[in-house]
Amino acid sequence: MPAPQASRASKAPQSQKSPSSSSAAPAAPPTVKPTDFASDQDVRWCPGCGDYAILNQMRKVLAAMGARREKTVFVSGIGCSSRFPYYMNTYGFHSIHGRAPAVATGVKLANPELDVWIVTGDGDGLSIGGNHLLHFLRRNVGAKVLLFNNRIYGLTKGQYSPTSEEGKKTKSSPMGSLELPLTPLSFALSAEASFAARAVDVDRNLGDVLQQAAEHRGSAFVEIYQDCNVFNHKAFDYATDKNARLENVLYLEHGKPLIFGAESEKGIRLNGARKPEVVSLKDGYKEDDLLFHDQTDESLAFLLSRLSHEQGFPEPMGVFYRMADDCYEQLLEKEIEQAITTRGRGDLQSLFSEANTYEIR
Amino acid sequence: MPERKEKINTQQLRSAVVRFAGDSGDGMQLAGTQFTDTSAVVGNDVATLPDYPAEIRAPAGTVAGVSGFQINFAAADIHTPGDEVDALVAMNPAAFKAHIDDVRARGIVIVNEDEFTKVNLRKAGYSDGYTPLDDERYTQRYKITPVPMTRLNSEALADSGLGNKEIGRCRNMYALGLIYWLFDRPLETTIGYIQDYFGSRKKLPQVAEANIGALKAGYFFGETAELFPVRFHIDRAPVEPGRYRKLTGNEAIAMGAITAATLSGKRLVYCSYPITPASDILHYLAGLRHHGVRTFQAEDEIAAVCAAIGAAFAGQLGVTGTSGPGLALKSEAINLAVMTELPLVVVNVQRGGPSTGLPTKTEQSDLLQAMFGRNGDSPVVLLAPRSPGDCFDSMIEACRIAMQHMVPVVLLSDGYLANGAEPWRIPDAEAIEPIEVVHPSNGDRFLPYQRDENFVRPWAVPGTPGFEHRIGGIEKQHLTGNVSYDDDNHQRMTELRLKKVEKVADAIPDLEPVGAPSGELLVVGWGGTYGAILTAVERAHEAGKSVGFIHLRHLNPMPRNLNQILRRYRKVLVPELNTGQLRLLLRARFLIDARGLNKIQGKPFLVEELQQAIDLMLSGGWGDHEWLAPYHHQVAVPSESQKS
């Protein structure tokens, strides 16, 4: 557990794992414009949908990173968010409901060189596809997951989703949903995600989060609060409203104290019962009393993922957790190389004869 | 090899069927496999039928826990593991009870009499005070030879330095040694196996010694005990010269997949979830990383097929393997491959259904599931191998069709083929035809759904500049592949997908009937029943009966001349290990009055059952029944309601 006083010194930025060397070197001069990533298809989301902002940020980030269109693959499932690949002028696969992580795994197994992005939603990724997402993260397949969380089923016209709040009245829950919502980041961290982050569709830090995800070596999980302005408008008002926003979200910075508020006057500390609480720096608390963010600390990341607006906490944005580790497909390639080194490259004739053989004359 | 006592006569046989049966922990599968290897090495033709319980360790000593392994070995060409058992080895009362009825009259039954204790007899379900070894019904019908194997084995290994339990585990080798003596087989192959497995690989030289000791002790016992007045010898079969190995269907599919990948210059990405009886394909391929094989044990059946589709999208050979219940789970994803027109190979090793059904038993009841079990009009190519060795060729063909025609192909193997083994002449790798696969890499305007003369769309691969495109499960617009909800386009695309599959028939060779080229009766088979049907039809034909036989490897599309052949005979019989799935297709498609012999007992056909059915069809004794079934060696009406 992070103890604010004890370990602060060691939380200096040098302990941060530097972003792994990525195929898309950020230093390279951008050779493409965001519009180069736009396909010839008309974007068909509802006017005002949060998906537009995410699409624009994605195109910008890829352009800024100098990503190669032919090496980039978007894989999605089913739902509004899953139309995303049609609007990117890269390779794209709009697959079936919930299965994008499995399809993407196959893409990476076949060609580890490709930069693969998975676009999913709260229903697609956490309901029908929960099992795939879980195992995809656990394996650390080197693809990036963008989970557009709008806390509702949009494409099927407004049923409660696995992230809808308890008591939510929808067409399929006229008396209010009986189900506790899932917290996507808690799920991802429990599934051993090696990178977990959160951003808001219309927030400028989305681009930064996307870039950090792109640069992460293993599987990256990014939850994006997304406004479905038809079926669940203003679900994240508290996180986007000009006036309220700064009171309700907290931008995570590695090695920095957890501070938020319009005047950066509030922070989060662990109280005597080792529970998080909001304190005001105006009430005599100092920065040193606060929790410091450490992207390498899983327990802290989980604790941060539990902070919710409903319980009076600001919701953290940015990178919660990051652990550089070998990706699944790279490990598999290594195994193959190793097998070839020890056994020699297999050829068909010896394959056929790898058993008790005998000659009949 | 010990000197042979000359007073024991050796009788020449053309073929024999041996079955080893014991508790699932008794090592019967190993004994059977070793007997098969040895018989193959001496040049016999062999066919095997392993039979094991679904539970890993069903309660010891019970009938449910009995594991068996049957081998037919011959000095002639054979196609089945044999109808009746000539020699049964029963390691305990439960094994005796479970298998005795399959032994032919005057057949040899060797029992481990030490295990016929009160307790074991009760576990096998025999009433107190009764032992079948004293029952005249058995002693008069069979040559029952009780051997105190437990005791003799322990005595032989008294100085082995092993504990009682480990000594007990060598009993299967003792029994095998005795059978080796009875059928005049050499011990070298098995000794070599034991030395390699226990000695070199497991580093247990003492255990290796003990197993070899038990094997030899069993052999010498046969030699000296004079239990049998004759021993038997089966000459090598007149098979084509060459280098051979023994091959099971699952091994053959795995090798076929690697071969197809190599021939097409692709990486094999094999994605699967553990399921009986298909798991061995995954195990086998996982051990072949040095061939560049990427295996992926997915979290479920759906993920497995989706990963294979992802691999295909990325330009490699994506294969998934499963069995019936798994095929059901994969349906939706197979349709994604239908819609996106990607190459996908689905290996379905059929087992008894429905639901969990009979996981370790064979059946052919997934034909209609594979053909139709998806939403929408969803044509796929269906192939079925006919023998363990043919699994190799069929798998290569499945991969070739998938990649060259951009279509999902389902290969319908079954539990019998998967675990059964036969001698396989090792092919010359250089002589296998390469698989040509084209990926577009230049051209002006790329249209992902522009088709060639076979209605096949281009396979453009991520990583290729200028060919970026998007595909998915929503209906595609002709040529562009864009999302389209247009009514005419949907009609057109549905027809194109169908035509594309039908076009595969261009490369399917015409069928040539075995036996009578036209006449009274045509028998139509598919899949793993080939050997039994062929044997039955050959016998009928040799006896002068007007019977022909065709076997369908290509179930969708079917060979072009099938219709014409069906009309050359007055009657058509379709034997299947289901209630008539191919029969339904043939009736619907060709408007013929096909009749069925349908066995749903988790076991392959006996030749005798097919012969009876053929005779009934020829004699008019069949009546107007749409189908009949074999019950305890008697073909009969399933129920009155089946009259057509």
Ligand code: SF4
């Ligand atoms: S339904 Fe909601 S999520 Fe879907 S496109 Fe419209 S606004 Fe966006």
